Every structure is written in structure tokens, then in C-alpha cells.
Amino acid sequence: MTDAPESRIRDMEAEKARASAWFAELRDMICAAFERLEDTQETGPHADLPPGRFERKETRRAAEGGGEGGGGVMSVMRGGRVFEKVGVNISTVHGQLGAMAQRSLTARKEIPGLAEDPRFWASGVSLVAHMRSPKTPAIHLNTRMFWTPGAWWFGGGTDLNPMVEVAEDTAFFHGVLKAACDRHDPAYYPAHKAWADEYFMIKHWNEPRGVGGIFYDDLCTGDWEADFAYTQDVGRAFLDAFLPITEKRRTESWTAEDREVQLVKRGRYAEFNLVYDRGTKFGLETGHNPEAVLMSLPPEAKWP
Amino acid sequence: MTDAPESRIRDMEAEKARASAWFAELRDMICAAFERLEDTQETGPHADLPPGRFERKETRRAAEGGGEGGGGVMSVMRGGRVFEKVGVNISTVHGQLGAMAQRSLTARKEIPGLAEDPRFWASGVSLVAHMRSPKTPAIHLNTRMFWTPGAWWFGGGTDLNPMVEVAEDTAFFHGVLKAACDRHDPAYYPAHKAWADEYFMIKHWNEPRGVGGIFYDDLCTGDWEADFAYTQDVGRAFLDAFLPITEKRRTESWTAEDREVQLVKRGRYAEFNLVYDRGTKFGLETGHNPEAVLMSLPPEAKWP
Numbered sequence A, B: 001m002t003d004a005p006e007s008r009i010r011d012m013e014a015e016k017a018r019a020s021a022w023f024a025e026l027r028d029m030i031c032a033a034f035e036r037l038e039d040t041q042e043t044g045p046h047a048d049l050p051p052g053r054f055e056r057k058e059t060r061r062a063a064e065g066g067g068e069g070g071g072g073v074m075s076v077m078r079g080g081r082v083f084e085k086v087g088v089n090i091s092t093v094h095g096q097l098g099a100m101a102q103r104s105l106t107a108r109k110e111i112p113g114l115a116e117d118p119r120f121w122a123s124g125v126s127l128v129a130h131m132r133s134p135k136t137p138a139i140h141l142n143t144r145m146f147w148t149p150g151a152w153w154f155g156g157g158t159d160l161n162p163m164v165e166v167a168e169d170t171a172f173f174h175g176v177l178k179a180a181c182d183r184h185d186p187a188y189y190p191a192h193k194a195w196a197d198e199y200f201m202i203k204h205w206n207e208p209r210g211v212g213g214i215f216y217d218d219l220c221t222g223d224w225e226a227d228f229a230y231t232q233d234v235g236r237a238f239l240d241a242f243l244p245i246t247e248k249r250r251t252e253s254w255t256a257e258d259r260e261v262q263l264v265k266r267g268r269y270a271e272f273n274l275v276y277d278r279g280t281k282f283g284l285e286t287g288h289n290p291e292a293v294l295m296s297l298p299p300e301a302k303w304p
Helices: A006-010 A013-040 A099-108 A167-182 A188-199 A224-249 A256-275 A278-285 A290-296 B006-010 B013-040 B099-108 B167-182 B188-199 B224-249 B256-275 B278-285 B290-296
Strands: A055-062 A068-078 A083-096 A119-131 A138-148 A151-161 A213-219 A300-302 B055-062 B068-078 B083-096 B119-131 B138-148 B151-161 B213-219 B300-302
Touching: A013 A068, A013 A083, A013 A119, A013 A138, A013 A224, A055 A083, A068 A290, A083 A290, A099 A278, A119 A290, A138 A224, A138 A256, A151 A167, A151 A188, A151 A224, A167 A188, A167 A213, A167 A224, A188 A213, A213 A224, A256 A300, A256 B256, A278 A290, B013 B068, B013 B083, B013 B119, B013 B138, B013 B224, B055 B083, B068 B290, B083 B290, B099 B278, B119 B290, B138 B224, B138 B256, B151 B167, B151 B188, B151 B224, B167 B188, B167 B213, B167 B224, B188 B213, B213 B224, B256 B300, B278 B290
Parallel strands: none
Antiparallel strands: A055 A068, A068 A083, A083 A119, A119 A138, A138 A151, A151 A213, A300 B300, B055 B068, B068 B083, B083 B119, B119 B138, B138 B151, B151 B213
């Protein structure tokens, strides 16, 4: 925040409004694209189902002391032809960071003035899609802006979780992300890919949960416009990277064994989310609606 | 440790040997009792399966720096008539507590000399049974002795997890535990029941995971014999409290809706274990075999 006046760091109401409006726009683009995929799925064992549709539900966050701390909207589609369960949650929350959440944040970096004024504001979209067909990959997207009176930053990422890796799809996914990153800074893709490789690791199994993607957090170059533009492009790249893979794989046939592989893989996914995922931990610790926070859990999973 | 000489606190090899021998004996009693239940299940949708049998597998714990840090034996029965998946793990581990595990322990209580000499030894049995019939309750037992050069303590507990509560079974389960506790100290049952009510709470849903039982930790009255005897009685009471309920309910009929209720309840159980369970966190943080640590996860679960 090198050239921003103190007052602008302290409120940033205009930036917050633009960020949350973008997240709502992105959510709408995603939901529309996913419903189009449902409409065009005319083969496979679930072709006789009606095309899935998102249902929206408002969620409230209970703030400390019983006050209101913002909330969000869950968009959930269940039992579709292509998507077995997908949640696209948008949330804009604010309040005072509790001691545990303060410790989590300041363990990563210094946040000026947080101890004296622990207010925060955060807005973003979080998406996890568990697919009907084991031949289509599960997918995750998170994109957010975070603000405290002394700091602001962007974070997010997307990673692909095929049940069995298809090298061609992995290469395509990473290629689209790289192109989007490179338009902003040639250092971003290698750095944010490496971060994803580290972050999306199921440490206790010493195994990656999927085939990676990009992940970044605490992004604050001092140029809010530039960082916001990058975050917007990551959101757009998510659709460009994911949709063609699903489009291509959704009509491939699959067996009962493929389904077992999928259910076991989903068990590992649930382990990651409950043990390591930063957003899940933050959501549960700050009292957000657990139904929204845990929308990422698979509809069905096995630990055989 | 009022009357124990310093040297006795520092090694306690005889007590460690007696504790781990007891845990092995308890494990054998439990496995034998569970296999007898499998033999007597002659009705119900899975009566045509062969009676389930435990398989044993050694597990090793990788200590810091690549050394050997003890290990254990997993006893696992899968796909039985009564037990869909049950793991009875015994482990005896030792080594140096890492920084994270030290912080977890000293957040609860002072441990003299831990910073200078972070050695530890721990032995115990951990059991989770996920049942075939939704009419029989899932069950959990943990019982352990923990040692550091400056302290020792016992901990453990058991809690009943019916898919739908049966008041009579809850009363029976608690009655057996109370009788065992009362033989040692009339204050134990109320205190350890209250601790279980607090501990086995799925905080983010503000809902108990089951119908409770008892839980205690950091038990060190200074009289090792008395505390060990109590811990042994809790192990015996577990069998007396659980077996009659399962014996009674195992032949009751159940529906596809009952199964759905069971799968959803198991999802919540998995959430508890991965987000809150002290043993799971300790096991994953200290590098124990993840297959053993996560044996508690249900064979199948749903988040619809």
C-alpha cells in the first residue's frame, strides 16, 4: 500500500463494493455455464434425469456476541446429469477476528494494528464440484479479497481432481491457467503452481489430492487495481480451463470399478478439506453457517 | 507424583510394561468378543456372509530424523455380518515430541522439563466400530497411558453412537459405566460424563455426535496403581456396556431409509474425527501410520 493514503487503507469501501460485485458476477457466470452443461448431457447412465438446476439459499454468519456478521448465498445443484453435487458459495462477512483466527493469520504474516483493531471484512466465491461420472474431474475454485484496517490482500486458486489422471487434460488445464497468469506477471504461474503443489498435498498420506493448479494468498503488490485484475482473470481462466475437459469427458462410459475409485478418491478429498483446508478452518472457526462451509464435502465417499 | 522418587518418574519401565501388556490383553478380549458376535448372527440381510474375522497388521511410526519410534498392530475386520468395519488398534510409540505436539500438550497443562527433555512414550488401544445394521450403535473406545520424563497420565473414554437414539440403550450404557466409575471414586462418573458431553460435541453443528459416555484425560492422582486400575476397569466396562446392546439389536429389521440415516450420521462422525478428535490430530502430527490413525473413518458415508 505504498502510495495509498491512510484513510483509504482504513475503509476502501469502493474497492470492497467492486470486489464483491465481481464475485457475484463470476458466480452467475459459473452457475449459467454449469446449467448449460446439464442441458447438453444427453447420453450416459443419468441422461434420463432432468437437467440439474441450482437452488439458492441465503446464509447468515453469527458474529461474536450474537450480532450480525454478514452472510452469503449458497448455490447448490444436486443430483444432476453431469454434477452429482456442486456448491458455489458467495459470502461477504465482517466483524471482529477472534483470538484463534487472529493467531492463524498472524502466524503467516504481520498485520499492522490487528491487535488494537481486529475488524475484518472478507468476500469471495468458493466452489467444489463432485461429478457424476468418474471420467470427469472434480474441481475446486476459491477466490477472495480480505481486508483489515491495516492491510488488504487477495487470495485464491483452482485445482483439478481427476479420479484417474489423464495427462492431456492436466496439460490443458495448466496451459490455460499459465496463459492467464502470464498476462499479469511471468513469475505468477511458476510461483502459484508451486504453491498449489505444496498446499493441495494430503500431508499425512504424502500424496497430492489432485493434479494441481494454482494457489496464492496474501497477494498485495500495493497496486489494488492490478491485484484485482489478476484475481478476476483467474476466475475467468477457471471456466476456460475446466469446461472443455468436462465437455469432452462427460459422455465417456464408466464401470462400477470406476465408481469405487471415485468414492475412495472422494474420501481422501474429504480428509483434505476437514484437516487442512484454510477456508474450511477459517469458516468453522469464525462461526459461518456450517452447511455453507461444508458444502465442499462429497455427496458420497468410501474408506474401504 | 507426590511420593515417587525422581528416578521412578524418569523411567517407569515396569509401569510402562504393565500398561502395554494390559492394553494387549484388552485388545484380545475385545477381538474375541466381536468375533463371537459375528458367529452368532444368523438372521438379517447379511446372515449369508461368512462370519467376519479380524486381520492383524503391524504398523510402524517414523520418528523425527528417520529413526524408529515404535509402532503397533491394527486389528481390522471388514465386511462382517454384524460389523461393517471395525478397527482395534494398539500402539506403543516413543520418541521426541515435535514443536507442534509440545504446544498441543502444554496448552492443556504444565509438563515439567518438557522443553529440555521432550521425550515421550505412549501406549494404548483405540477402537471404532461401524456396524452393518443401522439398528446397532457405532461405538468408540480409547484408553491410553502417556509418559514424559516429568509426568505421566492416563486418559481415555468410550461413547455410544446410535443412528437413532433408543433411550433404554442409552440408560443401560451409562449405567454400566457409572457402576465401574463408582468403584473407584464417586466423583469420576459425573465428571467424566460431563467431559464426554463437552468433548464429543460437533462444535460447528452445535450437536453431540452420539449419546455420550465418559471421557477423561491427564488423569494423574499421584497413585499410579489406582489410576491404572481405573483405566483397566473402564476397558472392561466398555465390553459390558456395549455387547448386550448389540446382542439385543443386531437381529432387528431395517429399511433403506434407515441405511440413509446411518450414512449421513457417519458423515458427521467423520467430520468430528477429522476436525476435533485429539487422538487423530496427535497421530497425524506425530507421523504415525495414517492407515492406522484413520481406521476410525466409516467404510461409507454421505453428505447429501
